[in-house]
Structures are given as C-alpha cells and as structure tokens.
Amino acid sequence: MKAFRCRVCDNPLYFENSVCVSCGSSLGFSREERAIVPVDENGRYVDASGAGWFVCASLNLSGCTWLTPVQGGLCSCCRLTRTRPSDDDVEGLENFPAAEQAKRHLVFELDTLGFPVIGKDQDEVNGLAFDLLSSVEENVVIGHENGVITIDLAESDDAYREKVRAQLAEPYRTMLGHFRHEVGHYYEWQLVQGDERFNRCRELFGDESKDYQAEIDRHYEEGPPAGWEEEYISTYATMHPFEDFAETWAHYLHICDTIESAGEYGLTAVSSPRLFSNFRDLVVGVWVPLSIALNMINRSMGKEDLYPFVIPAPVLDKLDFVASLAADPQDG
Template sequence: MKAFRCRSCDNPLYFENSRCVSCGTRLGYSRDERLIVPVDDAGRYTAADGTPWWVCRNLTLSGCTWLAPVEGGQCFGCDLTRTRPNDDDAVGLRQFWAAERAKRHLVAELDVLGFPVVGKHQDPVDGLAFDLLSSVAESVTIGHADGVITIDLAESEASHREKLREQLDEPYRTMLGHFRHESGHYYEWQLVGTGERRARYRELFGDETRDYQAEIERHYAEGPPAGWEASYISGYATMHPFEDFAETWAHYLHICDTIETASEHGLTTVGTVTSFRHFRDVVVGIWVPLAIALNMINRSMGHDDLYPFVIPGPVLDKLEFVSTLAGAARRDGADA
C-alpha cells in the first residue's frame, strides 16, 4: 500500500481516510490517479482534465471514500458488490464495513499489479461480483462460482476467525486473506486458459479436472499428505489444484503488497516488484529477509509471526507462474 500524504498540509494519510486529521481537508480516493485527493465541501473533485468526480454515496454505509463519476452515485468498487446485508441487520451492516474495506484494498492492489478488474455490471458473463452475506440468520459458505465471490461477513469478527482458525489448524486467517484467496479462483478461470499456459499450470499444480467434491471429502477425512511442506505453501493447498493455485495467488498478493508498503515507508529500497524480471528473485532476495525481520518485530511485541510460512522450491516455481499472468492479461487484452 502506498504511503499517501495530504495535498493541503502534507500530513501522512491512511488509505481509508475521508478527512485529514491534521488540517481537516475532506478527502476521496481517485482510482484513476491512484491517489487520495482533496474534495470540496460538496464532496467534489475536479481532475486535471476537468472531469468532475464526487465521493461515493456509501461513505457512511461502508466507509467508502472512492470517487464516483456522478453526484450521488456510487464508485466502481461499490458497483462490484452485488449483495449486502439488509438495512435492518445491524450486525451484518457493522461487519459489512470491514468486508468492504478489505475488498477496496484488494481492488487497489490488482490495479497496481496490472490485473484487469471488470465487474458483472460491465460483463455479465466473465465479470467479477461479490456477495457479502450476513450469517446472522443463515449459514454462509465462502467461495467462488462463475465470477461471483461469496464472503461470510462473520469473518470480520476476530473471535469468529480465531475459533475457525484453530479448528482448521490454519496458521493465518483474515478477511483480506479470504478476498485474495477467492479472487485467485476468479483469475485462474479468466487468465490460465488453454494451450501452453494450461499445460504449465498442470505441471505445477496438477490436473484440475480431478473430482473436486471427492478431494474435499478426502482432505477433511485424512488431512494433508505427509511431507506436504516440501511442495505446498499450506496444508489447504494440498486439497485440489484449484486450491493450490488460489493459495499461491493469495501469497503472491501478500508478498507484493507488503513489499510495496515496506518500500513506501523506508523499510526496504525496493520500489515495485514488477521491476524484477523474475519473481523468485523478489522472494529470495527481498521477501524472505523482510519476512524474517517482520516476524522478529512481531515477537518483540509478544505477537505471533506476521508471516508464518516457509516457501520451498516448488512453491517458488508456482509463484513465478502466477506473476506472469499480469503480463498475459495485458497481452490477451491487446489481442481482444
């Protein structure tokens, strides 16, 4: 995440700021400029080309500070949300705030890395949408199907996540992590395709035509196979090639975002991971030393490791493959 600063007083800003705490300037996030910009008392911002923008109508509903193209309208990020809690669901609406925050973080990173974000309101067949559902009254299963990512809003509650994390023996569980993982299923569907790219995918992750339901049942009955740590980023990744890819994709996003944040705040001299020819060089030369340092900092504060994972050689190969998909997406778009 970039280190944003107020254009009016140069005070540091967080990505979620709707107002500068130093000078009081109202703020909005310009997705086109990838910057936090000042808005007037009416919530309006005029871009350099003269185009007017307004702060999203969902500022008070979900904390959204993104700019919308019409006054009283909602932004692109909010357009991606297909379903949200009912207005009378106080618990769900409180949890919705945290989910929308994580979703905006995901979309901003995808923009930086060059992955196309096309909503179902733009492309009903291949577009992306989110169902952010309250499990107050009914059970919700997190997942992806045909471009729709479903998130259980209860995952915004730390006590709920920690209970499930312990039950499932997971080293890590966050709302942003769910968004990243499930987006991996979407981008595999959109970007891996056929031909040489699919062949390489199968070399690395396995045959995705294996019966998914049968593999789920096997995984929860038997657990991950012995020695899985030598070839997978997590035990969950051993379930099926779909899950292996999604887990690897999520870690690619974890690594890219954390390195950018560290660089923006002076903790490393690396500007952007996209400047490296091979992503494995980023992991070995930048990420592993940084992750060790961050883990030790967390331990110094009495917390668990920030990044409780080991990256073996086969996972480096998988991460390298995932890193090539942004370029593939740009080429595919140019050929369309």
C-alpha cells in the same frame, strides 16, 4: 500499499482516511489518479481536465471514500458488490464495512499489478461480482463460482475468525486473505487459457479435473499428505489443484503488497515488485529476509509471526507462474 500524503498540508494519510487529521480537509480516493485528493463541502473534486468527481454514496454505510463521476452514485469498487446485508440486519451491517475495506484494498492492489478488474455490470458472463452475505440467519459458504465471490461477513468479527482459525489449525486467517484467495479462483478461470498456460498450470498444480467434492472429503477425513511442506505453501493447498492455485495466488498478493508497503516506508530499497522480471529472485532476495525481520519485530512486541510460512522450491515455481499472468501483454 502506497504512502499517501495530504495535498493540502502534506500530512501523512492512511488509505482509509476521509478527513485529514492535521488540516481537517475532507478527502476522497481517485482511482484514476491513484491518489487521495481533497474534496469540497459537497464531496466534490475537480480533476486537471475540469471533470467533476464525487465521494461514493456508500461513505456512511461502508466508509468508502472512492470517487465516482455521478453525484449520489456508487464508485466502481462498490458496484462490484452484488449483494449486501439488508437494512434491518444490524449485525450484518456492523460487519459490512470491514469486508468492503478489504475489498477496496484488494482492488487497489489488482490495479497496481495490472490485472483487469471488470464487473458483471460490464460483462455479465466473465465479469467479477461479490456477494457479501450475513450468516446471522443463513449458512454462508465462502467461495467462488462463475465470477461471483461469496464472503461470510461474520469473518469480519475478530473473535469469530480466531475461533475458526483455531478449529482448523490454520496459521493465518484474515478478511483480506479470504478476498485474495477467492479472487485467485476467478483469475485462474479467466487467465489460465491457451495450451501453453494450461499445460504449465497443470504441470505445476496438478490435474484440475479431479473430483472436487471427493478431494474435499479426502482432505477433511485424512488431512494433508505426509511431507506436504516440501511442495505446498499450506495444508489447504493440498486439497485440490484449484485450491493450490488460489493459495499460491493469495501469497503472491501478500508478498507483493507487503514489499511495496515496506518500500514506501523505507524498509527496503525495492519500490515495486514488478521491477523484477523473475518473481523467484524477488522472493529469495527481498521477501525472505524482509519477512524474517518482520517476524522478529512481531515477536519483539509479543505477537505471533507476521508471515508464518516457509516457501519451498516447488512453490517458488508456482509463484513465478502466477506472477507471469500479470506480465503477459495479452492480458491487457
């Protein structure tokens, strides 16, 4: 994440700030400028070309500060949400802002890395959409299908999410992690096309034609195979080639975003992961020593490791493949 500063007083800002705590200026996020900008009392910002922009209509509902060219309209990120809790679902609406915040973080990073973010309002067949559902009155299964990502808003609650994490014996579980994993399924669907990419993907991750439900049943009945640590980033990645790809994709985003944030705040000399033509070199030369240091800092505060994972050589190859999907000019 970038280190943002107020254009009025130069005070440091967080990505989510709607007001500068130093000078009191109202703020909005310009996706076009990739910057937090001051807005007037009507929530309006005028860019260098003279065009007017307005703070998203979801500001009070989800805390969104992103700008839209239509006064009273939704920003490009909020328009990706196809379904949200009903107005009478108090618990669902309480959990909604945390999910939307994670989604904005995800979209910002996808923009940074050069992945196209096209909503179903623009491309009904191949576009992306999110159903952010409340499990208060119905069972919600987190997943992806044909460009629609479903997220259970109950995962916004720290106590609930920790309970599930412990039940599944997972080392890591966050709302942002869910978004990163599920969008990995979407981009595999969209970007792993053509014989060369498809064959390389199958070589690395396995035969995706395996019966998915049968593999799920096997995983939960038998657990991960012995020695899984030598080829996979997590036990969940052992379930099916689709899940291995999505887990690897999520870690690619974890690594890129954390390195960029560390660079912005002077913790590493690397300003952008995309400066490395070989992602393996970035992981070995920058990420491994940085993550060890961050883990030790967390331990110094009595916290769990920030990055409780080990990356074996086969996963480095998989990460390289995922990174190549953004680098190829054919992806626009």
